[in-house]
Amino acid sequence: MLKVNNIEVLYHEVILALKGVSLDVPSQGIVALLGANGAGKSTTLKAISGLLKHENGRVTEGSIEFLGERIDRSSAEEIARLGIIQVIEGRRVFPHLTIEQNLKVGGHLRKNGGDISAGLEMVYQYFPRLKDRRGVAAGFASGGEQQMLVIGRALMARPKLLLLDEPSMGLAPLLIKEIFEIVTQLNRQERIPILLVEQNAKLALSVAQYAYVLETGRVVMDGESAKLRENPDIRDFYLGLTDLGTRKSFRSIKHYKRRKRWVS
Amino acid sequence: MRLLLELVLSGIMVGSIYALVALGWTVIYKCSGVLNLAMGELTLIGAYVCLTYYQWGFPFPVALVATLITGFILGLVTERLFLRRMIGEPILSIIMITAGLSFFFRAVVGFVWGTDTVVFTPPVFPQEPLRFFGMVFGQVYLWSFAAAILLLLVFVWFFARSRWGLAMQATADDETAALSLGVSAKWVYALAWAIAFMAAGVGGTLLGNINGLNISVGYLGLLVLPAVVLGGLNSVPGAIVGGIAIGVLQNLSDVYIGPLTQGGVKEIAPFVFMIGVLLIRPYGLWGWVRIERV
Numbered sequence: 427m428l429k430v431n432n433i434e435v436l437y438h439e440v441i442l443a444l445k446g447v448s449l450d451v452p453s454q455g456i457v458a459l460l461g462a463n464g465a466g467k468s469t470t471l472k473a474i475s476g477l478l479k480h481e482n483g484r485v486t487e488g489s490i491e492f493l494g495e496r497i498d499r500s501s502a503e504e505i506a507r508l509g510i511i512q513v514i515e516g517r518r519v520f521p522h523l524t525i526e527q528n529l530k531v532g533g534h535l536r537k538n539g540g541d542i543s544a545g546l547e548m549v550y551q552y553f554p555r556l557k558d559r560r561g562v563a564a565g566f567a568s569g570g571e572q573q574m575l576v577i578g579r580a581l582m583a584r585p586k587l588l589l590l591d592e593p594s595m596g597l598a599p600l601l602i603k604e605i606f607e608i609v610t611q612l613n614r615q616e617r618i619p620i621l622l623v624e625q626n627a628k629l630a631l632s633v634a635q636y637a638y639v640l641e642t643g644r645v646v647m648d649g650e651s652a653k654l655r656e657n658p659d660i661r662d663f664y665l666g667l668t669d670l671g672t673r674k675s676f677r678s679i680k681h682y683k684r685r686k687r688w689v690s
Numbered sequence: 691m692r693l694l695l696e697l698v699l700s701g702i703m704v705g706s707i708y709a710l711v712a713l714g715w716t717v718i719y720k721c722s723g724v725l726n727l728a729m730g731e732l733t734l735i736g737a738y739v740c741l742t743y744y745q746w747g748f749p750f751p752v753a754l755v756a757t758l759i760t761g762f763i764l765g766l767v768t769e770r771l772f773l774r775r776m777i778g779e780p781i782l783s784i785i786m787i788t789a790g791l792s793f794f795f796r797a798v799v800g801f802v803w804g805t806d807t808v809v810f811t812p813p814v815f816p817q818e819p820l821r822f823f824g825m826v827f828g829q830v831y832l833w834s835f836a837a838a839i840l841l842l843l844v845f846v847w848f849f850a851r852s853r854w855g856l857a858m859q860a861t862a863d864d865e866t867a868a869l870s871l872g873v874s875a876k877w878v879y880a881l882a883w884a885i886a887f888m889a890a891g892v893g894g895t896l897l898g899n900i901n902g903l904n905i906s907v908g909y910l911g912l913l914v915l916p917a918v919v920l921g922g923l924n925s926v927p928g929a930i931v932g933g934i935a936i937g938v939l940q941n942l943s944d945v946y947i948g949p950l951t952q953g954g955v956k957e958i959a960p961f962v963f964m965i966g967v968l969l970i971r972p973y974g975l976w977g978w979v980r981i982e983r984v
């Protein structure tokens with residue numbers, strides 16, 4: 427459904443953020459994109475959704491295809507119209523609008539009123555808490571509610587492909603579990619394919635069928651989630667004691683381990 | 691006491707016209723962060739356009755609606771011709787463009803309509819004043835008030851309920867997030883200019899009915915700036931309340947402080963008041979105190 431072919435991304439014409447990233451998202455299921463801080467996960471999503479252009483970034487090499495159509499030159503608005511909706515990292519609600527108004531803006535591309543109320547109905551079914559709080563200014567909603575809101579808002583846009591950037595960031599474990607359960611349900615029941623960016627690899631591998639690991643702008647590994655979970659390097663670095671935030675590079679670990687194997 | 695009440699009420703009526711112009715400032719600032727220095731000229735153009743329709747023989751209400759439509763189109767065109775290519779450029783450069791627009795529009799008005807004071811003839815509203823409880827109000831004030839309030843209500847409804855109104859508010863809150871949902875920022879800016887043109891045009895028309903119309907109606911743009919700042923620059927209700935407050939303040943200062951001076955108090959009072967309020971509330975009365983929570 428979505429094919430990213432060996433793209434290179436430059437910010438401000440000088441900062442090379444992606445150095446050849448390729449990935450495939452099939453028309454169902456969840457694909458995870460893992461990697462440490464600054465690896466280029468969000469940049470990859472922004473390249474797909476076209477938001478990159480508004481941050482003075484550009485896809486300089488390679489191509490992106492969605493449903494057979496090339497989209498790396500299209501504007502963010504055109505790409506959203508095609509049905510690729512990105513949930514930006516950091517719970518970017520419209521703080522001065524109420525929760526329900528936020529959702530209505532999500533339905534901006536649905537032009538008629540009946541459609542919007544059907545959409546609201548659907549979102550409230552998945553996130554009953556939003557319904558209870560619909561009149562509250564989104565800026566005053568709790569972190570969990572805001573995360574639900576930005577996902578619900580994206581649903582209002584009737585995505586054909588949902589790009590989710592770090593939905594677990596800064597939330598309590600129970601809430602994260604709840605949100606991931608809903609995300610899985612959305613994927614199954616509404617048949618929305620999802621490209622999920624996460625630092626929490628354990629969580630991501632538990633819901634995704636396939637995953638890519640990104641490091642300093644390159645895909646360094648990819649495979650079925652089940653396989654990746656068994657991979658010793660991933661176990662050590664992503665699932666083990668070491669957290670993703672650490673500055674140690676995945677590759678240096680690999681080298682280090684190889685050396686160790688040789689020595690012993 | 692009766693004088694005070696009369697001053698307050700007529701202040702509210704004139705203030706509602708200021709509120710329209712203030713709304714023009716606010717909507718452009720809110721959506722694009724630009725202080726539109728050509729606001730006064732938008733007022734002027736709207737007033738002359740309406741006058742022209744009226745002279746062509748349209749009944750006044752029709753002329754007013756035609757002015758709204760013309761304002762809408764002029765707003766879209768102005769944005770497309772002069773501001774579209776500036777999207778993403780530094781705000782200060784865009785503000786300089788609006789300063790240039792201000793001179794340009796003023797010249798166009800002088801060229802097309804001349805510089806003499808003109809009045810709506812025959813007068814639009816009946817001349818004989820109405821009396822309530824011993825207070826006297828010109829009918830032109832009452833009708834202007836009704837028209838201004840009606841239009842303000844329509845705008846408030848538009849921002850809170852309609853698809854594009856919400857899209858505009860969303861863009862003001864977080865442009866990137868709005869873009870990610872397929873909201874076209876270009877249309878949002880264009881609509882902001884269209885709405886500013888419409889609101890200011892009607893404001894100018896109503897004021898032109900009260901005082902006659904010449905190039906100095908354009909100063910209305912700057913005069914309501916305190917109203918806008920008072921309201922907090924990006925708050926639509928704030929602009930409305932600010933506009934009305936300035937109207938009342940002008941009336942009161944004119945009558946109670948004016949006689950003690952050589953004149954000019956009416957013009958200065960709003961600015962003095964604005965500075966006073968800003969010292970206490972830097973965000974204005976309704977401005978966004980950033981909502982922040984983690």
Ligand SMILES: Nc1ncnc2c1ncn2[C@@H]1O[C@H](COP(=O)(O)OP(=O)(O)OP(=O)(O)O)[C@@H](O)[C@H]1O
Binds near residue numbers: 441462
């Ligand atoms: N707007 C920008 N302008 C310039 N450089 C940027 C910009 N956004 C990101 N970068 C750079 O691109 C690289 C990748 O950033 P990106 O945000 O994609 O990382 P990430 O994997 O999403 O990290 P995180 O987990 O912290 O969100 C970083 O080195 C970052 O400094």
Ligand SMILES: [Mg+2]
Binds near residue numbers: 467468469515
């Ligand atoms: Mg990121």
